[in-house]
Amino acid sequence: MRHGPAVRRRKLGEELRGLRLGAGLTSREAARLVGWHQSKVSRIETGTSGVKPADVVRLLDAYDVTDARLRELLEALAGSAGGGGTGWWHAYRGVIPPQYRDFISLESQASAARTLETSVVPGLLQTPDYARAVTRSALDGVPAATVDSLVEVRLARQEVLHAERPLTLSAVLDEAVLRRQVGGRGVMRGQLARVLEQAQLPHVRLQVLPFSTGGYAGLTGPFVIFSFPATSDLDVVVLDHLTSSLYLERKEDLEAYGAAFRTMQAHALSFQDSLDLIAGIADGA
Template identity: 75%
Template structure:
């Protein structure tokens, strides 16, 4: 069982307590069903302690939680490997646990709001662009590892093609569009794909133009996830190529949500953003 942030333990405990109450069970009854001491249930529900893979699975069984998506999300929230059926687990030797958790959360999110200041968001990258970014960021890494990381990045994009796709709202600095990653040919293909994807109903793309000057998110990219099954679980992720940092304090969430709203208001409209992308693509 890995260490997980106290805020996430408390949130997990709150959700487990709600599920127990919905099942009409007391903490003592739940403990007896599982052969535990009541104090163990209390420690988990109050976030004092984390929960092991097998204990979480048994607890959810006892509470009658059968929804696979909810179980997967709770597993990711707990930082356990109970979500091991995910495709990303096959890359355990290449990507660290934090990145696997990020992908698991991404796969269960209802919406994602993302700011990118340097590169195209991973969910919108072409294969050639993804390879060029990976090689540039991880110079000297064996080709096989680069191939695996690119596979992971492209596999993540399935969330945009699911029956109920992830709703993605991306705000891009104009630098993302003008940086010649992989050369002109790669960029033309990437910009064309951005234009095509931005016309899908579940994807909203806006550009922060150079003429807008400085802005609140200029210091770095981030993602805000929201989920369908658990209320008040929005979280901010600072996403790196092979690692992720979670920000879960209420103050952090409020600050990043406010910042994203401000950037939306100052960015070009979706129509004007598409026009800018097309113009840059024609000149690439």
């Protein structure tokens, strides 16, 4: 288990090494092509040092990589792996902790996310009022200005669902998420209406695990699986805790969480039945 930048560096390095080998180059030959010492190429490929997006571009040019989507992804990964970057979230670096910035960076680069939520509505689907209520509850005593900034960040994150190439979101929600009166009845009524509205997007699929399911694989805590375009080798599982996040990147971890998510989808209500349940709860809210 590693923190976000370390995961990004290692996975970026592995991908660059694979591209170098695919181009039929040794690390010494690659270094000579870009005017570096061989040790720099080795450090990048082993993930022991960060790499600037501009340096990734030089390597990709040397390896004759023309896939625009892959180039874009690897350049972005360099920014989130300790090699700089200018994502919008950097404007909030004095407000949000590094692990949250790492999470947002992953989310902004991913092509798909599979998430299990056991207590709150996924951040990408939250209304401003609900987001403010959740933030105040989780960070009791934080100044109002800080809460406002955190809500701004939450709402800005939601742009990934409305981008030219939107994130594909598959969410499984415990029924408790829908029935917990976060912020009061009026806030919840508005929040459930937003969930129903966003569920109509073609790239959003929601399912509810009803109380009648009993115990299930993810009952002990929420998680997110991020998948990336062009290669599955960059996929990562994120486990969110109160003061930190853990990133799982081993193949066996990805397989275990992927299997658990598929099992929960199989036991959850169908898409339409889930929407019907949400609408029914909203009517009684």
